[in-house]
Amino acid sequence: MSFDFAYVIHTLPLLLAGLKMTVIISAVSILFSLVIGMGGAVVRTLKIPVLSQIVAVYVDLIRNTPLLVHVFFLYFGLPAFGIKLSAVAVGIIALSLWGGAFAAENFRGGTDAVPHALIESGQSLGLSTPQIVRHIIIPLGFRISFPAFSNTAVSVIKNSAYMTSIGVAEMTFNAMDRIAYDFKTYEMLLTIAFIYLLLVWGTSYVFGRIQRRLDFNNKTRKGRGLNGGFIKKFKLSPRRAD
């Protein structure tokens, strides 16, 4: 069993085209997850009636059922309702819903941890609820829960490989396609495994750097719990209500 480098180089453009698809799907889904997650977390932290329960059900449903089944449900099940989505659309929707549910849990950890004193001071300064959400809960909650969210984001990238099962031309699909033609199983699989590792580790590294920029507390401290120093160090700069 010898490793055919020439073959790998020959098929590299195809794999990179697949990688591009993987990156696009993941990036879009991560953005949507961020929005869904933040919205869900705020709704749950503020305990908005009805909406809060809906979010709770959504999060539990998604987190306790396999992503692969979501994908099949959307791709094969929805046409019964006359909704026919393209494979790429299904991929993005499934990944976003999945990532959004996990992100909502991640962010809720952060938004719940925002000291209530800060919210009350916001109220006493005359800020409206949307302003409190916009200027206090989201910025603080986001920073606190960023490490957890970055794990979810990396998982979204890894799980984009699931879309191979409905024929989205992402990296895994392209590689499996070549394997079906040329039987260079060994070369293809090891190459995409290597590319995935670079992608996943690279992304984790970047998120780690961002996290260090966001971490306003003691940089070397391990636990990121909220202590007295947190409030003291954080300079609340309320923008004038306009």
Added chain:
Amino acid sequence: MEVLSRNSSFLLDGLINTILLSLSCLGIALVLGVLVGVLQTSRHAIVSMLTRGYSELFRGLPIVITLFLVFFLLPEAGISVNNYVSAMIALSLWSSANISVAVRGAIESIPPTQTEASLALGLSPIQTMRYVILPQAVRRMLPSVIGLMSNLIQSTSLSVLVGNRDFLKSAQLVIERVELMQGLSIAMQMYTLVLAVYFVLCYPLSILAKRMERSYR
């Protein structure tokens, strides 16, 4: 409904396959994960580096890729695996990597003074680990292991990609059969059922994990 009653034993077979696969993976992953996790805290640089590399590797690879690697490459290396066994190996590798990280975290959360004390009492390093550190670490890692169990059950659905006949696959086969023989699509109902069954399997575990996490905090 009628389809369901006619195929109930077929679906049940698939469900049993799913549960067996999850349990066997969990068993292997627990043993392997605890071992690797303990070795990660080793003071020998090479041992801890290798074992940390192991968990970084299998946590970094998408499960799908690990699964394909095992399924396609082991036979080329002369080890024949069927689809069930390859799914079992791949998922065990992935979940043991995750468990090892939980184990390492739990071990490191135990104050080093305890190790020092038990060493001073004359226990060997292995005895220290076995009788002093691990019993305490187990309690701290339990929530994440249970959470992982729920993840694992969900991930076994990936084994359909290498052709294992688990619950999801059985449902798909029923859908296909009805479509071919009666010409009507029951994909919607069937996948709803699949979602419901996975939910019933995983939700109690998630609740349990969450509750334990809260009680330890």
